[in-house]
Amino acid sequence: MSTAHDLVVERAESLDDAELADLCEATDAAIIEGGGFGWVDPQGREALTRHFRGVLLVPAIELFIAKLDGVPVGSAQLMRPPRNNEAQAFAAQLTHAYVAPYARGHGLARLLVTRVEERAAALGHRVLNLDVRDTQDTAITLFESLGYTRWGTHPAYARVRGQTVSGHYYYKLLETPRGRPLDIRARA
Numbered sequence: 528m529s530t531a532h533d534l535v536v537e538r539a540e541s542l543d544d545a546e547l548a549d550l551c552e553a554t555d556a557a558i559i560e561g562g563g564f565g566w567v568d569p570q571g572r573e574a575l576t577r578h579f580r581g582v583l584l585v586p587a588i589e590l591f592i593a594k595l596d597g598v599p600v601g602s603a604q605l606m607r608p609p610r611n612n613e614a615q616a617f618a619a620q621l622t623h624a625y626v627a628p629y630a631r632g633h634g635l636a637r638l639l640v641t642r643v644e645e646r647a648a649a650l651g652h653r654v655l656n657l658d659v660r661d662t663q664d665t666a667i668t669l670f671e672s673l674g675y676t677r678w679g680t681h682p683a684y685a686r687v688r689g690q691t692v693s694g695h696y697y698y699k700l701l702e703t704p705r706g707r708p709l710d711i712r713a714r715a
């Protein structure tokens with residue numbers, strides 16, 4: 528991994544026009560290369576700008592931006608459970624994690640996922656869930672190396688260009704600054 532670059536991951540509460548333009552470019556580049564984001568076809572600046580502005584308005588979603596040498600090149604979203612889901616308030620979801628192809632291999636995705644985990648733990652969540660298409664080999668290697676446990680596979684997880692693709696479901700127990708470790712046991 529190169530260390531000559533400046534790697535930063537920030538939680539975005541707002542984005543200026545220049546940041547949004549870079550983020551939209553990174554997002555379309557990742558979509559064209561083959562995904563991660565739920566989109567299959569590139570969306571263009573206008574639609575993606577609307578998407579990210581909308582994301583910033585949703586209280587249950589936190590947006591994290593990965594920057595390479597100060598330029599937004601990827602993002603991830605931390606989705607918190609709705610307030611009415613008290614029984615699952617301890618769990619959150621990591622979604623839409625990607626880094627543009629031109630910024631890969633520097634360790635940004637590892638940093639992105641780690642920052643989301645730290646934030647989820649700081650908010651009191653004890654579990655982080657995620658799911659990923661079977662075709663996303665790099666992401667699968669990354670998540671497994673970060674300690675995510677695969678608990679299931681959905682054979683009809685996504686449809687991409689007319690093909691049905693399976694997908695894997697993962698969870699990770701988070702270290703929280705306070706509280707007892709989570710007890711996991713089957714119902715007796």
Ligand SMILES: CC(C)(COP(=O)(O)OP(=O)(O)OC[C@H]1O[C@@H](n2cnc3c(N)ncnc32)[C@H](O)[C@@H]1OP(=O)(O)O)[C@@H](O)C(=O)NCCC(=O)NCCS
Pocket residue numbers: 528557561562563564622623624625626627630631632633634635636637638658659660663664665666668669672
């Ligand atoms: C998965 C993805 C985010 C990785 O981004 P990245 O910034 O290049 O990743 P990093 O540089 O942080 O590398 C993280 C790990 O991925 C793995 N990895 C990175 N590049 C790899 C490659 N070319 N081949 C195989 N594994 C690779 C390694 O395990 C690496 O860990 P290391 O620190 O031990 O080398 C990026 O490839 C991507 O956006 N893919 C498409 C979207 C996607 O699959 N998203 C996840 C589903 S939500």
